[in-house]
Amino acid sequence: MPNSPNIVLIVMDTARSDFVDTAVNGREVTPFLSGLAERGGKFSEAYSASPWTLPSHASLFTGTYPSKHGAHAESKHLRDDIQTLAGTLSENGYETFGISNNIWVSDNFGFEAGFDTFVRNWQLLQFDNDVGGVGLTNQGRDKWFAVARTLIQGNPVANAVNAAYTKFRYSNYSPDDGAGRTNKRAEGLLSDHDGDDPFFLFINYLEPHLEYRPPKRFAERFLPEGVSYREANEVEQNAWKYVTEQAEISDSEFEILRALYAAETAYLDQRIGELAETIRERDEETVFVVVGDHGENLGDHGLMDHQYCLYDTLLHVPFVVGGGPFTDHGTDDRLVQLPDVAPTLLDVAGVEAPSFRSQSQGQSVLSPEFDRDTVIAEYLSPMPSRDAIEKRVGDPHDVIDSYLRSLRCIRRDGYKLVVGSDGEKELYDVESDPREQTDLSSERPKEVTRLETELDEWLDSFEQPDGVDTGEINDGVKDTLEQLGYIQ
Template sequence: MSAHSNDGRVESRPNVVVFVMDTTRALDTVPADADVSPTRAALADEGTEYGQAFSAAPWTLPSHGSLFTGTYPSKHRANGDRTRLDRELPTVAELFGDAGYETVGVSNNVWITEEFGFSRGFETFHAREGSWRDRETLGDLLRNPSGSDGPGFSFTEALSGCLSRDSEAERDKGAERSIEWVREWLQTRNRTRPFFLFVNCIEPHLEYRPPEAYAERFLPEGWSYEEAMAIPQGPREFDVGEFDLSTEELAVLRRLYRAEIAYMDDQLGTVVDALEATGERDETVMAVTSDHGENIGEHGFLGHQYSLYDTVLHVPLVLSGGRFDDDAVTGERMVQTLDLAPTLLDAAGIEAPDAREEFQGRSFHPSADTDPRSKAFAEYAAPRPPIEKLEERFDEIPERIYDLQRSIKAVRTETHKYVRCSDGDEELYEVAADPGETTDISGEATERASDLEASLDSWLASFEQTERTETETVSVEQSTEQRLADLGYL
């Protein structure tokens, strides 16, 4: 029989927190820098930081689909031409719920909502994408004036916020309010059950408009906050050549990006402090990661579409609590974010044998009897936005963008990355010597390219591929469509 704590909770089953720092790349953020990410750095010191962690996709929808199901995009099918997570595969939230956990999801990302199939398995799903001053939020409140979707939100307070002027000094994409919701939920919840908590904070996503106090910590000398905010940041406008960015402007955008990460790290710190305050910190396994990375001028891109470079695939990953605090555990092994599903189940002692048969992720929990990865795989199934959306929006589309309307698959080892595109192009990079992936050596290292291509084909043959006869997308509300456009997806 399992031992029980004084409040009736089963001690042998830890709480589990998955905190997704949206759009945070490993480049210039790994290892965690205490000046930018003190909370993540502290968790890394206590636990384990995995320096070779890779996403299965370069943008939110497919990468979260992989995180939630432990499978690659070709299997879970949520991607650029099919924008809903299927019910065919169990989600990690469902598996924790089946094991008796209280399951709670909190998302500030418009993709990670009920609309696109990501609330499945959560007893409580709190989605508040964007600032509470957004007009769609006001509409929500008018329809639900009691504010019954969670603690801490009075109609009067939110209404006054919606109508107030959004000052440059109070930039926030929803994280602060949502994290306050998490803090109050932790204080008031019934503690007889352990919990599984998923949080997504979208702050580092374009456009980078951090609170002024954070930006001023990182802006180069001679740059004011107002001047930095005036730099154009629209990713699709950049793609089609409506504006160019100088080397200095790109450097400023990277500083704003760091400020967004610092702001988000403080939100993570609030969650950690809340766990301390409720006495549950030592009973909690925390996974802090990202769904994908970002290009800020690298490879000629702004944002995270059209490629599978490490700038968009290599992400931070820290696990703290439980066995991950053991000094004998190292973060040297290659892992993928879809490996978190079986790893966290192992951390909680949940067997879920049927689900594990579907997993393509492999557990890297210290107790797991699994071989370390030698390869990571990634997919970009279809461009987002599709070319027809760009043609509707812009008068002229450069040929370069038409050339990027393709699917891409990649396999990466510790030393090389092979990339194959649906238009027949292939690339090979010696990432150990060329981490910026600046020199394609596929023409000279033909044997290495052939070996990795065979590995890619073998991986694709290892599971049933989804046949797509036509584009399948979710019909969304106008406010959702506007937010997706604002984020560069439409």
């Protein structure tokens, strides 16, 4: 397809909408993305379909919601029979590249399907035997036996190098969660690309994810007056100790954490700008789409990290576009969701793909028939589980029981309803109460009934798959996930 544009789809893992194209402590956070939005456009009311990485990326790749694609904490593998954006573009003449810095987005969980080349950036040397997390934990005799067993599988030298590299990369001493190396690898991939065919490049950048350890020069831009870089790095960042009421974090400390989070986002903005400059030196017509897969709680609603709720701190994400049909698009305040991205990019590519579009529950924002008036999000399985919490940090106050429920939410006509599997309901007037502080469910029962009925009708409108047997996750992958805060 020689007339189709190159497409770059970037995920800023764990990026909140209110930290992009804005200022924190008087400092602009994302000058590159703000410039891209000015030249191209942004969707100011963009929402994820789920509050964490695996189901959110599955929705992004397939144009479907978690209840349809079936990838969540109890069924961790993206189904082989569901079509992906990368696979569809590959079948229609695109060379497809993927680079991931989050181990959830890898072949361990079915996400490399459709990519001609896929780079696991936690590996220094690319081998199918993924033991990236094996070097992260060095305590306990059993762990060392697991390390030894893993190292002798496949290529022992490559495994040892990857284990050491991953341990360094996720250590507290590394101010870069892979963005710098990602850009080098992207440049290498594209330098080998055959220019006769268009390319699709997907990248997951990890920087805004816990732990927040930005380079010092970025942190010092945003830290409150009088707070040193050393003092900022001493603030508690164990989300699960905080959630289980074993660690206290003051308002002033959360102000510091928000500053570190802003600095991580600012650092990533610079790296994305560098990548864009490199790519546009090759082809000025490349289309860029930058989204967040979900947000982050920074003390909001008494929570940290991105689990256990469906508040907009986790669902409202950045969606910035540039190039091609998005030139001079401006600020678009229509409701959009991540499942809309795949059909939109198929329109950008000029690919009909009727089978994919039939599967998709999203709509192309470029279509004159785009008419989204409802946002839906799902949290089908809580994670971490009680067992995982008790094993890793304990729960002396039995706090976690209140969070062990599935959740769905629906937003329509200025209201948002959250429904839990435990029967609890929350209703918010998100126009007058965007921070979702006042639950109106007892005051406006008619709105609750109306929205719950619409949510039930939506769920009945399509078939939900049976769970996928994912088997055991190997020790190396578990360790890497735990280092990211996803305790298993």
